[in-house]
Amino acid sequence: MDTDVIVAGAGPVGLALATELAPAGTRVVVVEGLAERSGQSKAMNLQPRTAEVLDLRGLLSRADGRSIGRIDEGHFAGIPLSYEGLDTRYPYQVGILQGRIEAVLEERLAELGGELRRGWELSGFEQDAEGVTVRGPETLRARYLAGCDGGRSTVRELLGVEFPGTEATRYTTITDVVLGAGTEEPPTGWTTMGRTRRRRADGSFASVIPIGEPGLYRLVYFDGLSERTEVTGEEVAAALRTFYGEEYELLEVRHASRFSDASRQAARYRAGRVFLAGDAAHIHPPAGGQGLNLGVQDALNLGWKVAAVVSGRMPETLLDTYHAERHPVGARVLDNTRAQGALSASGLECTALRKVLAELLDVPEANRAIAAMITGPDIDYGGPGPTGTRLPDFRIGAGWASGLFHSGHGVLLATDERHLAPAKPWADRVTALLVDELPWPDVEAALVRPDGYVCWTPPGEAVSPALRAWFGEAG
Ligand SMILES: Cc1cc2nc3c(=O)[nH]c(=O)nc-3n(C[C@H](O)[C@H](O)[C@H](O)COP(=O)(O)OP(=O)(O)OC[C@H]3O[C@@H](n4cnc5c(N)ncnc54)[C@H](O)[C@@H]3O)c2cc1C
Incomplete structure (x- = not known):
């Protein structure tokens, strides 16, 4: 094998994925067709959940430093949405041009020793039981290929994965x-x-x-x-x-x-050793400023899973959770952008509907629900109690819980020492810490994945089976 993972496309999603893989020791090569980054502005915002995930890796301050402003609101089909009531440290959008987000990620990738080959267009690939052979200016072989090559994805096309949805009408x-x-x-x-x-x-x-x-x-x-x-x-x-x-x-x-306004979603985000992420997996109009944000969060979901499988600690079945978790999230974004499209039509009926919705969005609970839908903090991968939801950031001593995730490890937090002791054999993958309190009342402990989503809380089984299920065998 020339490398462990080939990432096709150095847009925000491909770069975010590569920066997730590299710290775990996974060898990664990003191939990018363009010799240099386009100067066009494209996306220009980080929504609150994306700010949170960048913060999990210590990258938010770098993005903030290149920002063109902050606003504590967004919009739904042009109707202003307040972000003030959102349960997050970042109830605002960070204004930052897509090229600057890409630059932050590219710099990080270079620091981590990841490789980016520009002017390298993927033109074909074949997969077999052991790996993927990728063709372009040269032939490269890797264990996995990630198609982060945008809405007209060659990887998706060659994979033959269906891309159902609606045609462009405007x-x-x-x-x-x-x-x-x-x-x-x-x-x-x-x-x-x-x-x-x-x-x-x-x-x-x-x-x-x-x-x-x-x-x-x-x-x-x-x-x-x-x-x-x-x-x-x-x-x-x-x-x-x-x-x-x-x-x-x-x-x-x-x-x-x-x-x-074309809107489509790949029927499968994984086909064997090949994944689709970002615009390669879903396209929709940029209503509300969600596409880049959705894609970067795909990358955070996929990266640590591929790294865990490449390291040999986790079985390939972990990779199926990527589609299972992220496809519904993408489908929900397609729904809300289609709804925004419908609200943008002409005619008295639509104008009346916008007025009704604007009145409804004056109600704080309604505003909060739609704002959370657009900005990501309400994503729930399913499970009892807080399981499946993100760990809201909170103070731990002089720092923040988010700081524990910079290494890309899992985190076990408990208010009672007895939940921490079983995690000692996983110390190389899971940071365990005694805390005074957790963000939810009556929850004594939480095991959190590297992407910030809770995967276990008591009561029920002890933590060891969950550690095994999400982080592999101890030692
Ligand atoms: C006008 C506009 C405004 C937008 N505004 C917003 C916004 O406000 N907020 C928001 O969140 N999103 C917005 N978006 C969406 C956002 O730009 C995309 O969702 C985002 O770029 C997706 O990132 P990506 O990495 O998946 O794909 P891309 O950014 O498209 O990157 C794909 C990369 O793959 C490369 N590539 C393609 N084919 C190959 C190949 N065969 N081999 C090698 N490399 C290849 C391409 O050159 C490209 O660099 C907007 C989009 C547009 C067009």
């Missing part, structure tokens, strides 16, 4: 433009599309958001386009005039493309 144009003042100064301060959106009764809309560099803005508009055509500078100028009159002057179009 195209929204997204541009990075340099704007000057016309009759108004362009807005300053990063915010959501929901706040800046100008919507017309026919369902067309536009929005202008500053993206960090003086004068540089994202101009997004939808004006009824139902086919993908080339974007021209004249068209962008006309759209700016249609929605903003003489308010701003268009000085330059740096990037322009269209995205559609």
Whole structure:
């Protein structure tokens, strides 16, 4: 074998996955078709759960340092959603351009000794009982292949995994433009599309958001386009005039493309030794700012599992939990983005529906439920009590529980020493710690996986079977 895992694609998901694999000693090679990163802005936010998972690896402060702002709200189909009531240390969105998130992850990968080969496009692969042979500019062999190669994934295509869903019916144009003042100064301060959106009764809309560099803005508009055509500078100028009159002057179009409302999800996230993650596994419109966030969390779910199997400590069956856990999470995001699409239609009925929903979202509980759905803290992989949910971060002495996860190990926390003693033989994989209290009343102990999700709490069986089930045999 040339390496343990080949990751196809150095987008945010491929890089996040590689940084999860490398610390466990798994040899990883990331292959990326592009010689250099695109300068287009794409995603520009970390939702609260993604901020939490980056914090689990000590990477949030690095991302924060490159942020263009923070806002304590999001939106649902353009209707503002407050994040204030969310049960998280980070009840806000961190504004950060996708390229900067990728840079943070790429730097981390280099520190960990992971390898990234740019200008290396995967063109084929075959899998057999022992591994996967991957073809590109050269032939590489690995035990596993992860297709993190985006919405038009070659890996998914070659794998023949079905990608059911709905076709594109409308195209929204997204541009990075340099704007000057016309009759108004362009807005300053990063915010959501929901706040800046100008919507017309026919369902067309536009929005202008500053993206960090003086004068540089994202101009997004939808004006009824139902086919993908080339974007021209004249068209962008006309759209700016249609929605903003003489308010701003268009000085330059740096990037322009269209995205559609197509929505699809891979029927299987794993086929033998090959996995799909991120946009390769699911595509949907960027409503509410969820795609990158969903994909990075796929990577956190998959990474430690592949590393545990590669190390020989865990059986291959652990890898099936990746699809079992993440497919429903992806399906829920597809549902909520489709619902947002329906709410963006034209007509009096839809306008009335938006008004009703806006009133409902003024009710704090309703707002909190939808905000948690969009931002991830309510993800539940199933199980009794807190099992299957994430460990909410909490103070332990002068630090935070999240700090215990930096190494990528599991964590056992208990308010009673008797739950900790059985974990000694797993000390190389599980950090065990006595704490004064846990985030849930009446819970004495919690075993938490490296991705921050609880996999055992008492009562019931003692912790040893759970340690074995999630971390392998002791010693
Ligand atoms: C305009 C726009 C706005 C968005 N806004 C948001 C937002 O606000 N919030 C949010 O969370 N998400 C947003 N998204 C979605 C987000 O950008 C994607 O979900 C995210 O990029 C997915 O990451 P990925 O790593 O799965 O795929 P990608 O970012 O697409 O990365 C895939 C990588 O694989 C490489 N590749 C492809 N084929 C091969 C091959 N055969 N061999 C080797 N390499 C290959 C590609 O070059 C690419 O670098 C937005 C998307 C768009 C287009």
